Amino acid sequence: MSLICLFPGQGSQAKGMGAELFDRYGDWTADADRVLGYSIRELCLDDPRGELGLTEFTQPALFVVNAMTYRAKRDAGMATPAFLAGHSLGEYNALLAAGCFDFATGLTLVKERGRMMGRVTGGGMAAVVGLEPDRVRAVLASTDAGRLVDAANFNTFDQTVIAGPKDALESVKPSFEAAGVRAYIPLNVSAPFHSRYMREPQNQFGAFLKDFAFSAPSIEVVANVNGRPYQHDMVRQTLAEQIGNSVQWLETMLYLMRQPEPEFIECGPGTVLTKMLAQIRKRIRTAG
Structure with missing residues (x-):
């Protein structure tokens, strides 16, 4: 054991x-x-x-x-x-x-x-629920706004936290929704940690x-x-x-x-x- x-x-x-x-x-x-x-x-x-x-x-x-x-x-x-x-x-x-x-x-x-x-201020984080890590990376790589955002926490197979400028986080939300995300949850944090x-x-x-x-x-x-x-x-x-x-x-x-x-x-x-x-x-x- x-x-x-x-x-x-x-x-x-x-x-x-x-x-x-x-x-x-x-x-x-x-x-x-x-x-x-x-x-x-x-x-x-x-x-x-x-x-x-x-x-x-x-x-x-x-x-x-x-x-x-x-x-x-x-x-x-x-x-x-x-x-x-x-x-x-x-x-x-x-x-x-x-x-x-x-x-x-x-x-x-x-x-x-x-x-x-x-x-550190001026950024934020969001939890992406329902997509595997490779899909999260692919969605971020697909747009200019997404390329300003990093995957910060790979927590489980279907929960990844992303981090970056707040306007970029808002801009990528529709892309994740189109990819079939189950939930896209902005987090109450003061900065884009682990990015x-x-x-x-x-x-x-x-x-x-x-x-x-x-x-x-x-x-x-x-x-x-x-x-x-x-x-x-x-x-x-x-x-x-x-x-x-x-x-x-x-x-x-x-x-x-x-x-x-x-x-x-x-x-x-x-x-x-x-x-x-x-x-x-x-x-x-x-x-x-």
Whole structure:
């Protein structure tokens, strides 16, 4: 049996998350308050200023709750996983669990990542439901507006998130409808994450990472950028590349599903990744 832990990213946050964890892991709660300069408990439980949905705050909050959730599962007797993976921001939790850096260092990285990504404006994202990834690529390649839009997240066989300028996203909608898309859903985000339009913050973050040392993963971590395990000497470069490149979540799941007797556990608030996995498995069973 191959135990595999998955860590969610933005979109899984919810007011009240981590309520049972902050007192239990007071050391990490104190570390988080020190690194962030505000109360992580107040942000997650009360969100008095309506900040939990803002990238700059969402990313640190999810990192902390994901990390504490994984720690609680290990304390409860969960075995050491054979593999780890995280969706976008969640990849930092996978690397933490693999011993690449400590909790405070990981949170410092995530704080800066969220700050840099949160400064990008002027674009958006949309979920394309009902078309396979190759069809999504073909539709985007077929028009001038489409060629301004990137596939940002390949989540399942029939759910891909695209990113780009808002007017281009609006312009490509009729093309997807003509291709038979089941749903075309604009997302409530502030920027075109995981696209060519994030290359400036990607380069800035790459420069920021040069000041940090990273240990080789002690557990295999599957990377968003290619759906394959991290090369042990490429942690810094792979983390930087993640910001401006597609999240290859479907490839990640297919790789992990090929492992001996895979058993998946989601470590974080909600069940977004568990539901995606169920959709992927259903399609494979149907096709087989």
